[in-house]
Amino acid sequence: MSENYRKVYYIFSPFLRIFHWIMVLCIITLFFTGLYITKPISGGVNGEPTFGAMVLSLNMIRNIHFLAAFTLTASFILKIYGFIVNKGDRLFPRVWEKSFWLCMMDVSLHYMLIQPTHKSYLRNSLARMSYVALYLMILVEILTGFAMYLMVNPNGMGAFLFGWINPMVGGEFTVHLIHHYVAWLIVLSAIGHVYMVIRSEFMEGEGEVSSMFSGVKALSHEPVDIGEIIDKKTDTVK
Template sequence: MRQGAMQRYYLFSPWLRIFHWVMVICVFILFVTGLYIGNPFFLGNQGIDPTFAVANGLSMETIRYIHFIAAYILVLSFIPRIYGFIINPGDRLLPRFWTKLYWTGIMDTQLHYMFLRGRHRPYLRNSLARSGYLAVYFMFLIEMITGFAMYYMVEPNRLLAKIFGPFNNLLVNEYVVHLIHHFVAWFIILFVIVHVYMAVRADFTEKGGEISAMFSGVKYLEEEPDDVGDILVKKAKAE
């Protein structure tokens, strides 16, 4: 990282960082196992030989069990995420649609990402990123609802049936619920690809610690960010 004029901003609490990495692992497991559950032949026309699968613990029952465990862990991981949101201002960097800064930030960052502007204004988290993270949380909510709506059909549970059962009728039928669950999963993976690209790109071009911030909780900026008012801690110069 560049030294000298770089300013240090503590943003992300340990709770958000724990959530982030648990989420990364769970999403990977859920996507791979979900592909297998939806189509055991996605690895090729012959799929996995049933004898080999059972002998190596790769039966459909085992894959489904792994999928369900990862789903429960992902849902539980939102507890530290919510706790961090409550106690730490840097964990609340979600879009503020009612502010002028949000809309000017959208235009500013769009022009930069379209290579029509050499750089954008300094932000702790720019408006496009904030919108993207809110969108992915919404997609997670859809996946949770549709996932548990299908899950209770194979694992009858009175509580799950009462909470999620109506969605199978509200969304036409279980097959449509499955399709929504499947396609939203692909949208989440597309978001992951774009997110990784943009984080790496920002680290190389702006050198603000975009990637390392998810380990240290700290970002570095040369200028005071336009959204510095969203955190309630005093900035301190980097050593």
């Protein structure tokens, strides 16, 4: 009986893993508090919710939303910093390389059940593109969120930094709509992300889930994209 030997690759730094989970908690908090702010439980004076007034006061929910927003923004900035200083955190989609598109086709055919397996990757092209799309959506949420939050003081520094957003998209109401619908897109993307990670964990068994806790993946074949983070001569992270 032959054993299935797997080699462990250390990929994700503690920097990336910590801020990954902070951002997850912030996004969940922002989504549900945002839904409540959009449509609070009405019935009281001036529409203030009466159910669980001590727990569900609109003002408190707004403060929680704002605190999560500032935390998400700080984590987003620090994660970009980690992207710059840690080679393993980078794994940016190399759309200018032919191998990137071959990987995209290889993984897509597998996910569409046309071929039984795909080549081994530290992070495949579809995953890389999904992360870029997610980060762009988070950036849109940050910009539109601050545009709404800081316009309460139209003469302040915040309005100076973000005031250009409202007129650029056609007004504050449009900013509200963009902020609302992009939030739904982020949640739907997150659901898809969780599904694909769990699917990969069970079908490929490479530690896709645990890698966001331990930072390592265990692969039975040398990944095609190993050269992006590993120096093959010394077998260490570049």
